Amino acid sequence: MAQLLVQEGHHVRSVPESRGAGKTPDFVACGALVEAKSFESLAERRGRPPSAEGVANKLMQASEQGAVGIIWAGASGLSQATARAGYLLYCRHAVVHGLGKLESARVVGEGFDVSFDPVADVRAVWQAGATPRLRPSVPVRRLVPRP
Amino acid sequence: MSRTVDLFLDSDQPLELVALQLSELTSAQLSASPDRARFVLQEEGVTAYLSEHDFLDDDDLPLSEFPYVLSARVREPGDIDHSPEARYLRRLNARWREQTGLPSLLVIDLERPDAPEFATGAPGPTAAPGPVPASAGLPTTAPAGMPQPPAPAASHGTAE
Numbered sequence: 001m002a003q004l005l006v007q008e009g010h011h012v013r014s015v016p017e018s019r020g021a022g023k024t025p026d027f028v029a030c031g032a033l034v035e036a037k038s039f040e041s042l043a044e045r046r047g048r049p050p051s052a053e054g055v056a057n058k059l060m061q062a063s064e065q066g067a068v069g070i071i072w073a074g075a076s077g078l079s080q081a082t083a084r085a086g087y088l089l090y091c092r093h094a095v096v097h098g099l100g101k102l103e104s105a106r107v108v109g110e111g112f113d114v115s116f117d118p119v120a121d122v123r124a125v126w127q128a129g130a131t132p133r134l135r136p137s138v139p140v141r142r143l144v145p146r147p
Numbered sequence: 148m149s150r151t152v153d154l155f156l157d158s159d160q161p162l163e164l165v166a167l168q169l170s171e172l173t174s175a176q177l178s179a180s181p182d183r184a185r186f187v188l189q190e191e192g193v194t195a196y197l198s199e200h201d202f203l204d205d206d207d208l209p210l211s212e213f214p215y216v217l218s219a220r221v222r223e224p225g226d227i228d229h230s231p232e233a234r235y236l237r238r239l240n241a242r243w244r245e246q247t248g249l250p251s252l253l254v255i256d257l258e259r260p261d262a263p264e265f266a267t268g269a270p271g272p273t274a275a276p277g278p279v280p281a282s283a284g285l286p287t288t289a290p291a292g293m294p295q296p297p298a299p300a301a302s303h304g305t306a307e
Contacts, residue, residue: 001148023196023220026149036148040258050258053205057257060202061151072148089203097201 001036001072004108005029025066033101035066039076049077055086055107056093059118063100073109080112087116094122150221152232154240155200155213155252162186165215166197172242188217193235195219207260213252227255228262237261 002012010029025033037058039050055071055078062069073083087105094100105116158165166177166186175190177197186197200216210216217239219232227233233255240253240261253261 038148038150038256040256045258048206051205053203054258057202057205057210061257065149093201093203 001038001070002027002029005034023065029068032068032104033066034068034070035062035064036070036072037062038072038074039078041075042077043075045076047077049079050082050086052082052085052089055083056089059087059090059102059105060093060097060100062105063094063102065101067101067103069102069105071105071107073107075110078107078109080109080114083107083109083112083114087114087118087121091118091121091125094118095126150227150256152219152221152227152230152236153254153257154195154217154219154236154243155210155254156215156217156243157213157250158215158247162197162199162215168247169197169217169239169243172239172246191231191235192222193219193232195232195236202257205257208252208254208257210252210254213250221256233261 002014005012012027012029012034014027015024015033025035027034027036039045039054039058042049050073058071059069062071071083087107090105094102099118099122102118105118107114107116156165158168160168163179163183163186166179169186169188170177173188173190175188177186177188179186184198188195188197195217196219197215197217199214200210202210202216204211217236219236221227221230221232223230233253236253240251243249243251255261
């Protein structure tokens with residue numbers, strides 16, 4: 001994942017694990033704290049691809065540690081539709097439970113790479129009490145906020 | 148890429164009392180965060196955070212049935228099933244069930260229940276070398292002030 005961000009032109013450095021001082025993100029990319037999560041391969045998952053709830057749970061977990069949450073779905077069998085459904089679940093959940101630290105979310109799977117703006121989408125859900133209209137994927141370089 | 152091993156715990160006690168129970172089940176004192184919303188357990192090189200959670204149920208993971216989670220981030224790359232964090236939480240899981248009689252669920256990276264072949268005392272065909280005794284690092288008697296373990300209760304997961 002860090003290599004992917006480097007290839008995209010970001011300056012990436014890892015964050016040493018703290019001991020007892022709280023959870024730490026995986027790395028810093030262009031000044032933004034990034035938490036990367038992954039799904040096991042479809043074979044390791046015994047042929048069952050991740051669910052929308054699984055995606056939402058990964059985002060919730062990432063939101064505890066990083067401003068940017070990236071899910072690497074690789075060969076897990078996750079579809080783009082499920083990724084989006086999972087993100088929507090996360091937004092609805094965040095209306096009640098809070099966004100945590102998350103300011104940007106990205107899901108990379110086989111054949112797709114989608115990015116989201118949870119701050120705007122959760123606000124939209126909260127204001128409208130309705131399903132947010134998910135924007136089309138934004139250019140990758142905008143995914144990591146620059147200081 | 149970070150991965151976690153999460154031990155989901157059922158209890159009708161408040162977080163602080165669950166932290167106390169875990170302290171008594173281990174030889175470690177759990178320390179509270181400033182807002183006391185989270186407790187940190189450090190033992191045998193494993194760091195785990197106890198807190199309430201609001202994860203969603205996911206297929207065969209009925210996470211909402213468990214109000215608390217003890218989450219350990221896996222420090223080293225490699226097979227997560229054989230990580231020190233997984234082995235430690237497996238033992239603690241067994242101890243929790245034995246001493247409290249309460250359900251618990253050990254989950255690997257928020258994706259799947261811990262596999263039965265990795266359950267405490269039953270190393271699978273690919274188990275890591277040098278199995279750790281089930282009681283290593285953990286007391287073998289019921290903690291003071293805690294009820295004696297009742298008959299095995301209905302429980303979730305596979306690490307019986």
